[in-house]
Amino acid sequence: MAKQIRERLSGNEAVATAIRQINPDVMAAFPITPSTEIPQFVSSYVANGLIDTEFVPVESEHSAMSATIGASAAGARAMTATSSAGLALMWEELHIASSDRLPIVLALVNRALSGPININADHSDGMGAKDCGWIQLYSEDNQEAYDNMCMAFRISEKVKLPVMVCQDGFITSHAVQNITLNEDQDVKDFVGTYCPEDYLLNAENPMAAGPYSVTQYYMEARRGIAQAMRDSKETIIEVSKEYGEKFGRTYGFFEEYCMDDAEYAIVIMGSAAGAAKDACDKLRAEGKKVGVLKLRVYRPFPAEEIAAALKNVKAIAAMDRAESFSGNSGPMACELKAALFSAKQTPDVLSMIYGLGGRDITVEDMEAIYEDLMKGNFECKEIPYRYVNVRE
Numbered sequence: 001m002a003k004q005i006r007e008r009l010s011g012n013e014a015v016a017t018a019i020r021q022i023n024p025d026v027m028a029a030f031p032i033t034p035s036t037e038i039p040q041f042v043s044s045y046v047a048n049g050l051i052d053t054e055f056v057p058v059e060s061e062h063s064a065m066s067a068t069i070g071a072s073a074a075g076a077r078a079m080t081a082t083s084s085a086g087l088a089l090m091w092e093e094l095h096i097a098s099s100d101r102l103p104i105v106l107a108l109v110n111r112a113l114s115g116p117i118n119i120n121a122d123h124s125d126g127m128g129a130k131d132c133g134w135i136q137l138y139s140e141d142n143q144e145a146y147d148n149m150c151m152a153f154r155i156s157e158k159v160k161l162p163v164m165v166c167q168d169g170f171i172t173s174h175a176v177q178n179i180t181l182n183e184d185q186d187v188k189d190f191v192g193t194y195c196p197e198d199y200l201l202n203a204e205n206p207m208a209a210g211p212y213s214v215t216q217y218y219m220e221a222r223r224g225i226a227q228a229m230r231d232s233k234e235t236i237i238e239v240s241k242e243y244g245e246k247f248g249r250t251y252g253f254f255e256e257y258c259m260d261d262a263e264y265a266i267v268i269m270g271s272a273a274g275a276a277k278d279a280c281d282k283l284r285a286e287g288k289k290v291g292v293l294k295l296r297v298y299r300p301f302p303a304e305e306i307a308a309a310l311k312n313v314k315a316i317a318a319m320d321r322a323e324s325f326s327g328n329s330g331p332m333a334c335e336l337k338a339a340l341f342s343a344k345q346t347p348d349v350l351s352m353i354y355g356l357g358g359r360d361i362t363v364e365d366m367e368a369i370y371e372d373l374m375k376g377n378f379e380c381k382e383i384p385y386r387y388v389n390v391r392e
Contacts (some may be wrong), residue, residue, distance in 0.1 A: 001248050005181040011142040011172035014179055015081075015107050015165065016041035018149035020051055021187035024105075025076035025194075028056035028067035032086040033119050034169040035109035039081055061086035065093035065106075072102040073209040075199030077153065079104060083169060084111035087125045091132070094162075096282040098133025098225055100210050103156035103194075104163075106134070110321075111169040112357045120358025121169040123270065126298075127331045129164070133225045135232055136299040136364040138269040139167040140255075141302065142177040144296070145286070147249055150182065153191050154239045159232040161225070168271040170358070182247050190246060193362060229300045230236050253302035255294040256309055258284055262291030265310060267336060268319040269295045272354065272361050276319075279366035301335050307343035315348040315373040321355045329385045350378050351385035359389055 009017065016038050019027070029039035045051045054071075058064045064080045071078035083088065087108060097104050110126055112118040126136060135155065139145035145167040156163040167173055184328075196209055213221055237252065244250025255273075258280050259265065266276045273294040283290045293309055310316060318337075320330025328334065329351035337349055352369065354361045365388055372378070380386045 002186040002246050003183050004248070007181050008176050009039075009142060009179050009180050010174050010176050011167045012109065012174065013041065013138075013146045014077055014142045015167070017181060018146050018187065019079070019107075020045045021150070021182070021184045022153060022191050023051045023188070024079050025055055026054045026056060026071035026078040027080060028064045028071070028078070029080050030058050030061045030064045030082070031088065032061065032083050032125065034111060034173045035081045035083040035086070035107065037173070038107050038109070047373065056263065061089040062093060065090040065097065066086050068104055069093060069097050069100065069102060070099065070117060072097075072104050073100060073199065075196050077183045077194040079106065081107035081109070083109045084119075084125045088113060091129065092203065094129055094132040094134060096210060097162045097366055099221060101160040101225075101228070102162060103153065103160055105149070105152045105156055106162065106164045108164045109169045109173045110166055118357040119169070121171050121271070121321070122252045122322070122356045123321040124356075126164065126166050127324065128292040130299060130331065133161065133229065134299060135161055135163040135229070135236070136297070137163065137165050138296055138298055139165070139172065140271055140273045140294060142172055142175070143179050143249070144251070145172060146179060146181070147251065150187055150190065151239050151243050153194070154234065155235055157194060158235045158239070159228050161228050161232060166270075171271045180249070183268045190243065217228065226253055233300050233339045251296055253295070253297040253305050254309065255296065257292040257294065259291040259293060259309060261289055261312075263289040263312070263314045264364035264370055265291045265293055265313045266317045266319060266369060267293045267295065267332070270321060271334065272319070272321065275361060278363045279370060282363070282367065283370055288370070288374065294331070298332070301339070303335070303339035303342065306336065307339045307345055310340065310347065311343075311345060313347050315350070315376070317350050317352050317369045317373055319352050319354055323353055323356065327383065333385070335378070348376070348378060352388055353385065354388035361388060365389065
């Protein structure tokens with residue numbers, strides 16, 4: 001196994017370190033809290049001669065994604081970073097990136113969308129972009145954010161779809177944790193050299209990027225993205241396996257925590273998984289069969305694999321850090337229910353919305369959720385899903 005380096009870094013520093021080690025050709029960015037530190041770190045690396053990335057400061061996030069798309073289409077390994085309203089301003093360009101099948105990586109530091117205006121963590125920005133044709137990797141902690149970034153370009157360049165590496169704003173982006181880093185050269189060797197087959201600056205093979213698609217072609221283009229997203233599942237696992245063999249940390253579509261004999265489970269993404277695990281440990285010590293399924297890969301949604309992992313569970317709390325305003329459930333809960341339905345599994349599923357705008361959720365809250373699952377308490381007030389820690 002490759003040599004490892006022990007360090008203490010914030011999530012933003014960890015992601016920026018991975019970017020320095022990868023040394024992409026181009027990074028275009030516009031500052032927005034809480035992701036601002038990532039391009040700040042990268043620009044300082046450029047200024048200090050640590051990397052030769054072309055850093056492009058732009059006038060908006062829409063321009064940041066536009067510049068990144070242009071660089072990627074020209075044949076460069078390109079990326080950006082943003083949060084919240086910045087991602088929303090990129091929305092048109094997100095679809096262009098995926099439809100042009102460009103292997104772009106975006107460091108998304110999750111933050112609540114307006115309104116009302118709020119700068120703290122929730123997943124409304126990432127969930128708002130869930131149907132834009134981007135692979136989405138969610139990180140529980142700083143270590144996972146770093147490792148996901150180290151793997152992202154390998155995944156993206158293999159399947160020719162853009163990738164978002166997501167972490168929770170402030171909770172991981174600004175909090176300092178112990179972390180294990182890889183050697184610079186080992187990361188460069190793992191990521192490899194980007195050698196695209198087709199790109200705009202290839203004079204020997206002229207091509208167009210982003211042409212107008214008439215009726216006879218548009219559906220086929222969208223179908224191609226759908227197939228690539230589906231096929232990316234195999235690549236995600238392959239890259240993770242190779243990463244684990246080289247660096248000792250292997251990731252799947254999700255983490256199964258105490259799930260072998262679990263009858264009651266919390267399904268969750270992001271940093272709050274830690275509180276769910278702590279509650280699980282406490283209740284396990286009391287002999288209660290509880291577990292946690294922590295999603296890492298949200299796009300593509302690993303429906304069959306999730307259903308298999310939950311096949312023996314009696315009741316599930318599906319925890320969303322975003323409100324989809326569907327009137328029925330949170331966005332992840334909706335897809336979880338569909339996965340279970342397709343697998344002809346019928347556990348009780350309680351959709352729960354938590355942590356919006358950075359609102360705290362504690363280990364005690366998670367214990368109470370488990371207790372409700374075990375007691376069969378699925379009562380919801382007025383709407384068919386439950387808010388955690390809200391003043392009704």
